[in-house]
Amino acid sequence: MSRITLSRFLIEQQRSANLLPAELRFLIETVARACKAISHAVNKGALAGVLGEAGTGNIQGEAQKKLDVIANDVLLEANEWGGSLAGMASEEMDLPYAIPGQYPKGAYLLLFDPLDGSSNIDVNISVGTIFSVLRCPDGVTEPTEADFLQPGSRQVAAGYTLYGPQTMLVLTVGNGVNGFTLDRETGSFVLTHPGMQVPAETREFAINMSNQRHWEAPVQRYIGELLAGATGPRGKDYNMRCVGAMAAEVHRILVRGGVFLYPKDGAERPGKLRLLYEANPMAFLVEQAGGAATDGRERILDIVPTELHQRVAVCLGAREEVDVVTRYHAA
Numbered sequence: 167m168s169r170i171t172l173s174r175f176l177i178e179q180q181r182s183a184n185l186l187p188a189e190l191r192f193l194i195e196t197v198a199r200a201c202k203a204i205s206h207a208v209n210k211g212a213l214a215g216v217l218g219e220a221g222t223g224n225i226q227g228e229a230q231k232k233l234d235v236i237a238n239d240v241l242l243e244a245n246e247w248g249g250s251l252a253g254m255a256s257e258e259m260d261l262p263y264a265i266p267g268q269y270p271k272g273a274y275l276l277l278f279d280p281l282d283g284s285s286n287i288d289v290n291i292s293v294g295t296i297f298s299v300l301r302c303p304d305g306v307t308e309p310t311e312a313d314f315l316q317p318g319s320r321q322v323a324a325g326y327t328l329y330g331p332q333t334m335l336v337l338t339v340g341n342g343v344n345g346f347t348l349d350r351e352t353g354s355f356v357l358t359h360p361g362m363q364v365p366a367e368t369r370e371f372a373i374n375m376s377n378q379r380h381w382e383a384p385v386q387r388y389i390g391e392l393l394a395g396a397t398g399p400r401g402k403d404y405n406m407r408c409v410g411a412m413a414a415e416v417h418r419i420l421v422r423g424g425v426f427l428y429p430k431d432g433a434e435r436p437g438k439l440r441l442l443y444e445a446n447p448m449a450f451l452v453e454q455a456g457g458a459a460t461d462g463r464e465r466i467l468d469i470v471p472t473e474l475h476q477r478v479a480v481c482l483g484a485r486e487e488v489d490v491v492t493r494y495h496a497a
């Protein structure tokens with residue numbers, strides 16, 4: 167069987183499905199190249215002196231790891247020549263980055279979480295990069311924050327790269343979800359997981375149980391019913407898995423099913439995960455794979471953002487489970 171590389175796959179999408187303008191294809195290939203470089207840094211770990219704290223903080227008051235900063239720089243550098251892009255926004259940058267005037271300007275905006283699950287990095291557990299692509303509004307050459315505040319339903323591409331036992335890039339351009347494994351010998355991402363699908367039903371959930379005291383009543387009720395197992399209202403036993411990196415949780419769901427929740431955890435915080443570069447791209451992927459994604463009340467992709475680093479509650483994965491959680495919030 168001939169191997170389909172990411173480049174070949176993207177060219178096919180451009181030609182046959184007519185889904186992919188050349189500019190968007192270049193952009194995705196550039197992001198994939200940057201992720202390869204991040205993967206090398208992650209793999210080297212202590213050998214390259216990349217573990218530990220950077221000694222700085224981001225806009226959200228979180229201490230940055232060295233790899234948060236390295237991954238952000240790699241993505242910026244790979245993309246800052248412009249070409250396909252008019253601007254970028256990142257978890258690790260307070261403000262959006264407009265492509266400087268001397269470079270050609272493209273039609274797209276790129277948003278990313280350069281290193282997701284960064285508390286895992288020093289203990290050699292999976293981390294990822296999450297990205298989302300929007301169209302730059304017509305006539306805008308110097309995008310500002312307002313230009314990035316588009317609902318997730320307007321994404322033209324989204325994906326993540328998971329740096330685990332294998333490095334995998336999982337992508338949607340609005341035509342299903344496909345997974346590519348990095349072949350280190352050839353340096354190519356190769357299509358290994360075509361047409362990924364989230365089964366409608368599951369017996370597995372992921373949530374950080376240590377926040378239980380902060381959850382609202384509908385989430386307490388839902389998780390209580392799962393924990394009650396076969397003798398409870400759901401009539402089956404559930405298993406729990408929680409990696410502490412959203413990219414890994416979503417990957418598990420895309421491969422073998424499940425549901426992941428990061429609910430509202432206290433009056434002062436609507437959730438932990440960021441809407442524009444975590445929840446939206448993952449919601450797009452999960453929906454494209456036949457699953458569902460809500461904040462407990464509404465579809466994540468319909469939320470109109472008001473801030474670049476806005477947080478949101480997340481419930482995504484198996485449609486049946488997400489429907490139950492969303493119904494309990496409405497009750």
Ligand SMILES: O=P(O)(O)OC[C@H]1O[C@](O)(COP(=O)(O)O)[C@@H](O)[C@@H]1O
Nearest residue numbers: 279281282283284285374410411412
């Ligand atoms: O440790 P907690 O509170 O459960 O948080 C875990 C969540 O936080 C995150 O690590 C946030 O991502 P960052 O590492 O990019 O800040 C998610 O990937 C993960 O689901």
Ligand SMILES: [Mg+2]
Nearest residue numbers: 279281282283
């Ligand atoms: Mg993250």
Ligand SMILES: [Mg+2]
Nearest residue numbers: 257279281282
């Ligand atoms: Mg991050």
